[in-house]
Amino acid sequence: MPLSNNAYNLATGNKWILTIPFKSIDQKFSANNVALNLTNFSIPELTIESADISQYGRTFNVPTGTRNEDKTISFNYMLSSNWHQYDILYKWFNLVSNQDTSGYEVTPSEFLLDLSVYVLSEYKNPIFRIDYIGAWISALDAVDFNYQSAEENIVHGFRINYAFYKFEGLG
Numbered sequence: 001m002p003l004s005n006n007a008y009n010l011a012t013g014n015k016w017i018l019t020i021p022f023k024s025i026d027q028k029f030s031a032n033n034v035a036l037n038l039t040n041f042s043i044p045e046l047t048i049e050s051a052d053i054s055q056y057g058r059t060f061n062v063p064t065g066t067r068n069e070d071k072t073i074s075f076n077y078m079l080s081s082n083w084h085q086y087d088i089l090y091k092w093f094n095l096v097s098n099q100d101t102s103g104y105e106v107t108p109s110e111f112l113l114d115l116s117v118y119v120l121s122e123y124k125n126p127i128f129r130i131d132y133i134g135a136w137i138s139a140l141d142a143v144d145f146n147y148q149s150a151e152e153n154i155v156h157g158f159r160i161n162y163a164f165y166k167f168e169g170l171g
Contacts, residue, residue: 015037015119015120015124016037016038016040016041016117016118016119016120017035017036017037017038017117017118017120018035018036018038018041018075018077018115018116018117019033019034019035019036019115019116019117019118020033020034020036020088020092020113020115021033021113021114021115022034022088022092024113025091025092025095025110025111025113026088026091034084034085034088036075036077036078036085037077037078038075038076038077038117039076039077039078039155040075040076041073041074041075041076041117042073042074043130043167044069044070044071044073044165045069045070046067046068046069047067047068047069048063048064048065048066048067048068049063049064049066049067049068050062050063050064051064071161071162071163071164072138072159072160072161073132073159073160073162074157074158074159075157075158075159075160076155076156076157077155077156077157078153078154078155079143079153079154079155079156085156086143086156089137089140089158090140092111092113092137093137093140095110095111096111096136096137096138108136111136111137112134112135112136112163113135113136114131114132114133114134114135115131115132115135115160115162116129116130116131116132117129117130117132118170126170127169127170128167128168128169128170129167129168129170130165130166130167130168131165131166131168132160132162132165133162133163133164133165133166134162134163134164135160135161135162135163136160136161136162137158137159137160138159138160138161139158139159140158141156141157141158141159143156
């Protein structure tokens with residue numbers, strides 16, 4: 001049985017870009033979106049719940065049609081030399097939380113964003129897009145300052161929660 005050429009084309013040099021529509025949070029920002037060069041992230045694991053039913057003395061495991069997924073995603077990205085990505089994430093974090101008191105001072109519609117991750121081929125062409133709908137930042141990771149790795153790019157991480165996501169092939 002012959003195999004198509006796609007069976008031999010393995011993903012080797014892919015790149016991931018996260019876009020955040022930050023203009024909706026900070027009107028002073030000149031661009032509509034901020035792009036982060038991701039070093040890693042995971043597409044969420046999707047499972048379907050199941051239930052056992054008995055019929056004629058036998059037990060069968062059948063799908064319930066209900067998805068079971070963790071709606072938290074961690075992203076790691078490379079900081080630019082002026083740290084503008086961290087500044088933007090910190091502003092977003094401060095909209096969701098208040099350092100001095102509990103709760104937030106704005107309505108959720110002001111900080112819930114629709115984020116997009118573009119997966120690019122080794123030739124930098126978009127292959128597919130993952131949209132995280134109704135996302136909000138839930139954690140900013142620590143930034144380690146270390147002279148031992150001063151020549152390396154500084155990688156920072158953060159986590160979001162989201163309502164749901166969509167996957168769309170672009171190629």
